[in-house]
Every structure is written in structure tokens, then in C-alpha cells.
Amino acid sequence: xxxxxxxxxxxxxxxxxxxxxxxxxxxxxxxxxxxxxxxxxxxxxxxxxxxxxxxxxxxxxxxxxxxxxxxxxxxxxxxxxxxxxxxxxxxxxxxxxxxxxxxxxxxxxxxxxxxxx
Numbered sequence: 246x247x248x249x250x251x252x253x254x255x256x257x258x259x260x261x262x263x264x265x266x267x268x269x270x271x272x273x274x275x276x277x278x279x280x281x282x283x284x285x286x287x288x289x290x291x292x293x294x295x296x297x298x299x300x301x302x303x304x305x306x307x308x309x310x311x312x313x314x315x316x317x318x319x320x321x322x323x324x325x326x327x328x329x330x331x332x333x334x335x336x337x338x339x340x341x342x343x344x345x346x347x348x349x350x351x352x353x354x355x356x357x358x359x360x361x362x
Contacts, residue, residue, distance in 0.1 A: 283346035288335055297350075298357040309356030344361040 282295065289307075293299050297308025308316065321327040323336035324342075339347065 283350050284341065285331060285339055285343040286347055286350060289347050289351075292331075293351070297354045299360060306357035307351035310352055312352035315352055316345070319344055319348060323339035 261303040286295065292304050293307050295308075298306050318327065319336060322329060325333060336344070
């Protein structure tokens, strides 16, 4: 006498459920941490503002700028291709990792609203 082979019914294990909850929690924590300002933001925020909106019209807004553009501009200030002494001095005080964190922060901010003329 032969018995038919039937697949076992799907029953998620507690381990799988815990893994799913853990993965969801870590994704939430990552997105929450993305909203935390970088540790070395203060140097740049003094002129460009914490959220990338400058207080004076002579200083550019960085909020919402394209990240590759910000990286290229920062490298030009650091290397001297853009000759702005204040920027060169500020750029020299940041490590590559700190600079990238600050630039990514500014790129992730909503673009600054410009007043109507």
C-alpha cells in the first residue's frame, strides 16, 4: 500500500517572524538615523545653515543640491581650484568621511525656498 506524498503546510516559525521584525526594526532605525545631523556639521552650518539654507544671500544654499556636484565643488575648494580662502580652510579641517557625511546631509535636505523677486 502506498501513501500519497503531500507537501507540509506552510507554518512560519517563530525564528522567521523574529527575523522579519528585526529586519523591519533595523530599517526603521536606519531611516531615523539618516535624519540625524552629522557630528561635524557645525563648521559648515555656521555659514550655510544647519539645513543648508544660508542666512545671507552671498553664501550659497546647499540644501537639496546634487550630491555628486557637492562632492566635486568641495574637492575643488579643498584642492584650490576654487580659490575661496574661507572654504579652503574649512575644507582642510574635515576628513574625507566627515566631509562626505556633511555633503550627503545637505543633499538630503529639501531645497531652500527662494523669495520671489
